[in-house]
Amino acid sequence: MDLVKDYLRSQQFFKVYYDEPLAKHTTFRVGGRAKILVFPETKQKLIDLITFLKTNKIPFKVLGNGSNILPSDNDYEGVIIKPHLALNNMQVIDEYVNVDAGYSLVRLAYEMIKYELTGLEFLGGIPGTIGGACFMNAGAYNREMKDCLIEVHYLDQDGNLTVSNAKDLQFGYRSSIFQKERPLLIIKALLKLERGNGKEIKELLEKRRNRRLLTQPLDYPSAGSTFRNPEGTHAYMLIDKAGLRGKRIGGAMVSEKHCNFIINVGGASSRDIRDLIEFVIEEVYKVTKITLVPEVEFFNW
Numbered sequence: 001m002d003l004v005k006d007y008l009r010s011q012q013f014f015k016v017y018y019d020e021p022l023a024k025h026t027t028f029r030v031g032g033r034a035k036i037l038v039f040p041e042t043k044q045k046l047i048d049l050i051t052f053l054k055t056n057k058i059p060f061k062v063l064g065n066g067s068n069i070l071p072s073d074n075d076y077e078g079v080i081i082k083p084h085l086a087l088n089n090m091q092v093i094d095e096y097v098n099v100d101a102g103y104s105l106v107r108l109a110y111e112m113i114k115y116e117l118t119g120l121e122f123l124g125g126i127p128g129t130i131g132g133a134c135f136m137n138a139g140a141y142n143r144e145m146k147d148c149l150i151e152v153h154y155l156d157q158d159g160n161l162t163v164s165n166a167k168d169l170q171f172g173y174r175s176s177i178f179q180k181e182r183p184l185l186i187i188k189a190l191l192k193l194e195r196g197n198g199k200e201i202k203e204l205l206e207k208r209r210n211r212r213l214l215t216q217p218l219d220y221p222s223a224g225s226t227f228r229n230p231e232g233t234h235a236y237m238l239i240d241k242a243g244l245r246g247k248r249i250g251g252a253m254v255s256e257k258h259c260n261f262i263i264n265v266g267g268a269s270s271r272d273i274r275d276l277i278e279f280v281i282e283e284v285y286k287v288t289k290i291t292l293v294p295e296v297e298f299f300n301w
């Protein structure tokens, strides 16, 4: 790590944190400490840093808003990179939106009111970034990223700058080629929307926001839906059928309000959450013979 510290110092990275709790950077509010966590200030510094780490075989992980990640309680002996400062531009030309990977999904959805472009209202309640949404093919209300994505710019596993047509990114339900062929960095996306009416877009966003507030336990830390919906059914129904609504392990609990949400009701460890996830999988299988698959990603276990 001294090598990285020297590099960061010599290249004048300013927003660098040592032994930084990942609990501050995940929506579950759990996780061990990262040896180094850095917000590169420019795109060039970000790419140079990734090239440096790759060349020197130093482990690193790019995090968006940490809203789909469950890191272990162990410390991470690598570098966490947050691209929020370096990749935070958005540009609209006609119906096309060119947006950097660090850009907030909620902010983007609301920005579209003033441009009177419709098609991104589904992102209004998803607290991630464009990078995480391309990685996950995030979606809601029967719409997903792939429905409006034209192309994605990224650094492939070997560090080559690549531009892929969305059709080639193997998007499926909460899945993409990025989950198999881990790119080093998703840089930006080009989206195509449709002309709409600003007032109607705003109303739809507000309606859905109110619906989420009513149906989701947004007052507790979580990573949204914990499990993928199995083909033809809903994970929350199966969890309910298994009698797990309100089930608790340590500070982790199956939400009473929406039982596909596992929430941190205070002081949960990552282990509590993972144990509860595994318990739910076992119990749901006993009752329904269906194996639930987590939607959240386990990191550094």
Ligand SMILES: Cc1cc2nc3c(=O)[nH]c(=O)nc-3n(C[C@H](O)[C@H](O)[C@H](O)COP(=O)(O)OP(=O)(O)OC[C@H]3O[C@@H](n4cnc5c(N)ncnc54)[C@H](O)[C@@H]3O)c2cc1C
Residues within 6 Å of the ligand: 027, 061, 062, 063, 064, 065, 066, 067, 068, 069, 083, 101, 102, 125, 126, 127, 128, 129, 130, 131, 132, 133, 134, 135, 136, 137, 138, 139, 140, 183, 184, 185, 186, 187, 218, 222, 223, 224, 225, 297
């Ligand atoms: C309250 C709540 C509600 C939610 N509702 C929904 C919903 O309705 N629909 C839905 O699909 N999801 C939902 N989610 C889950 C989550 O917000 C999405 O999966 C989101 O797309 C994750 O984005 P992120 O930036 O937080 O990614 P992170 O959790 O930070 O990262 C996820 C993965 O993407 C990778 N990644 C992120 N950015 C980059 C990048 N620039 N380059 C390379 N790799 C990158 C990370 O390394 C990691 O592997 C919800 C979460 C919460 C907490």
